[in-house]
Amino acid sequence: MTTYIVLLNWTDQGVRSVKESPRRLDAAKKLLGEMGGSFKHFFLTMGEYDMVSVCEAPDDAVIARFALELGMGxxxxxxxxxxxxxAAYREIMASLG
Structure with a gap:
């Protein structure tokens, strides 16, 4: 599985219905699970991004499809x-000329 950091910001629509955000998070976790991936961590954050998640997915196409599905909402x-x-970082660094 590949790890992805997903940075999220609410849209105007998302903020207007922010009380529904926990339900939407549950739906997002279910959707990614159905695609073969999973949420490893989820954080409400302060600063440039409203939320940050650490997810795993089988490949780039799955996480791209997931992000597009979220955006369509x-x-x-x-x-x-x-x-x-x-480990991959160290392998990449060791391969440098």
Whole structure:
């Protein structure tokens, strides 16, 4: 599984119905699970992003589809970062010329 950091901000629509956010999070967890992935961590954050999640998915296409599905709901906008674990980081660094 590949790890992804998903940065989320509520849209105007999402803020207007923010009390529904926990229900939407549960639906998002279910959706990603059905796609073969999972949420590893979820945080409400202060600063540039409203929420941050650490997710795993089988591949980039799955997480892209997941992010698009979330966006189609109109409540959040996402930015997704592919994350390399420490072992992969060390392998990449060791391969440098």
């Amino acid at each position: 109109g409540n959040v906008r996402t930015r997704t970062l592919k994350a390399f674990p420490e």
